[in-house]
Amino acid sequence: MQRVTRDVLVQKAISLLSAGTVDRVLGWKAGEFSYDVTPYVFKDAEALKADFVFDDFCGANFSKYLVKECGKSEGKVLVFLKPCDTYSFNQLLTEHRFDREKVYAVGIPCDGMADITKIREKAEGISEITAEGDGFCVKTLYDGDVKLTKEEALAERCLNCKSQKHVAYDELLGEEGEVIDSGRFTGVEALEAMTPDERFAFWKGELSRCIRCNACRDVCPACTCEKCVFDNPKSGVENKAIADSFEEKMFHIIRAFHVAGRCTDCGECSRVCPQNIPLHLLNRKFIKDINGFYGDYQAGEEAYSRAPLVNYTTEDIEPADAVKKGDGENA
């Protein structure tokens, strides 16, 4: 269950539409199944009443949709933003990717979103999922009803939520939360503690499953390039041609590097990866290194802040020392 209900959001949307503040609403709509909620642009109250959805499966971060949606009409678009989404919102503003004047942002509290992959691990043949108390009741084809606590179904990014605080909005529904320390770097630290051989084996196991669907890039609010390097057939990694270690690493290193310093750790890439590759472990390595080398920096916390890779000091750490510090040798 979420603290704000669907009806409250629908009411808000309808009142903003009828007041003329906005002329369309970026929201969630049911997909083929109850759990694959899908982003949708609503244009009138009827559609909102009939199809608007807000439940534990509304993980999609709407910030990136603003890039394309903003230019589509003269009026403003209403967007609902969870705390983590507001960081991406700020980061996109920083990069001048959409027109702030064309958006009306409503911050909504979030109690953590469920990840269908987690539920699938525990319940096979899902036919229906309903919220029950503080968890879920999953009807399955083979095992009858499976009960899950919310924690068991929570998305990875929500288990490691970095903030319950909205950093950008025009209006806030509910109470403001706080920035939290959820120990999101423990996964990175565990890898750093391994030997290079173990790390290589770990990443080979993970990255070799990549089918190069590009979903991680397509969903990422930091990946809004109109021409992406990976669409170039000459990149050699535009599709998965051969399973060698280079091709896998090239894509993943470059994708993560392109968003280094700009990735807000919104968690969308890991959420959408059909192969469950822990992409956050790459992104967070960069975030952790940036914090360690150049001082704490949270992308998106403040709009128009200067990202660490377009900045420098004359006293920056040398790469050779950085590598040592990176694995905690002389941290």
Add this chain to the structure above:
Amino acid sequence: MSMNEFKPKIVAFCCNWCSYAGADLAGNNRLSYPADVKIIRVPCSCRVNPMFILRAFQKGADGVIICGCHPGDCHYTSGNYYTRRRMALLFSMLDYLGIERERTRLEWVSAAEGAKFSQTMNEFVEAVTALGENKRLEDLRCKE
């Protein structure tokens, strides 16, 4: 190729204003460095996109070194400061993926440092020779 005669292929990105001139000076002074170091001249060390480095490994390099003007001496004022940040993060990431950290290096070599250029290259080649062939970032499609 047997291991005894393994000669690493090294790609050295050298900035036009300092390190490339440093390499020139090394040549003029008849200071030697291994012939397997292939120099690629770039306008500034900052021109080296991380993709270039991975691409070099893909095409068969066993080690990649980037040389630029000393901090504070960049012909374009601040290019090498950005290089320093990028490479710190990139090298650390390569290490995180289990790729030998000795295969990549960043060095500051001025136009007056012919001796440093030759010494740096000799040391780097030695370190990469000890590691052997680049296996962890090779692209089988690019093998002869």
